[in-house]
Amino acid sequence: MTGRPAEPSQDRYEGTVLLSLDVNGERRQVAARVEKTLLEVLREEMGLTGTKHGCELGECGTCTVLVDGKPVLSCLALAVEYQGAAIRTVEGLEGDGRLDPLQEAFARNGAAQCGYCTPGFLLAARALLDKTPNPSREEIRDALSGNLCRCTGYLKIFEAVEDAITLAGGSPASGVRRPAAGGSAL
Ligand code: FES
Ligand code: FES
Numbered sequence: 001m002t003g004r005p006a007e008p009s010q011d012r013y014e015g016t017v018l019l020s021l022d023v024n025g026e027r028r029q030v031a032a033r034v035e036k037t038l039l040e041v042l043r044e045e046m047g048l049t050g051t052k053h054g055c056e057l058g059e060c061g062t063c064t065v066l067v068d069g070k071p072v073l074s075c076l077a078l079a080v081e082y083q084g085a086a087i088r089t090v091e092g093l094e095g096d097g098r099l100d101p102l103q104e105a106f107a108r109n110g111a112a113q114c115g116y117c118t119p120g121f122l123l124a125a126r127a128l129l130d131k132t133p134n135p136s137r138e139e140i141r142d143a144l145s146g147n148l149c150r151c152t153g154y155l156k157i158f159e160a161v162e163d164a165i166t167l168a169g170g171s172p173a174s175g176v177r178r179p180a181a182g183g184s185a186l
């Protein structure tokens with residue numbers, strides 16, 4: 001059977017770029033399609049699945065990562081535009097085998113239930129405490145206002161951030177007396 005020759009197949013690598021990203025203090029090179037979001041590249045190309053998919057509309061905050069110390073919604077960020085920036089994910093929170101005080105405080109205050117929102121909250125809170133070591137309850141509430149949680153009702157999350165300040169040797173500006181592990185301040 002004769003017919004028109006087949007169209008040359010499209011190069012499967014067309015639209016793919018080699019990205020060089022600084023993630024959790026490590027320079028990593030990955031090939032990814034140019035339209036991939038930072039969320040997709042972190043999870044699918046780098047295996048950093050601590051950063052979660054949520055709404056992918058910029059509304060839930062569960063995909064929050066830090067870029068040069070500031071919270072960024074990775075579902076709305078094109079990975080190609082973040083080369084040269086210092087990206088930090090939840091996997092980069094602990095150091096030298098020690099949990100970040102926020103991780104410890106979230107665990108002992110019951111601030112993580114299903115845990116899906118937790119990485120985003122931890123990173124948004126880390127950005128706050130790095131900038132404002134002793135924030136008021138109002139400042140904590142403001143800093144976390146872009147992050148949604150379906151489980152905790154938020155109070156335990158705010159308490160955990162205040163507990164992390166205490167664990168790091170500070171004292172929360174709210175003056176809230178910290179509960180013993182597992183207890184509540186209210
Ligand atoms: S998944 Fe990014 S804001 Fe919801
Ligand atoms: S702990 Fe379940 S959504 Fe926040």
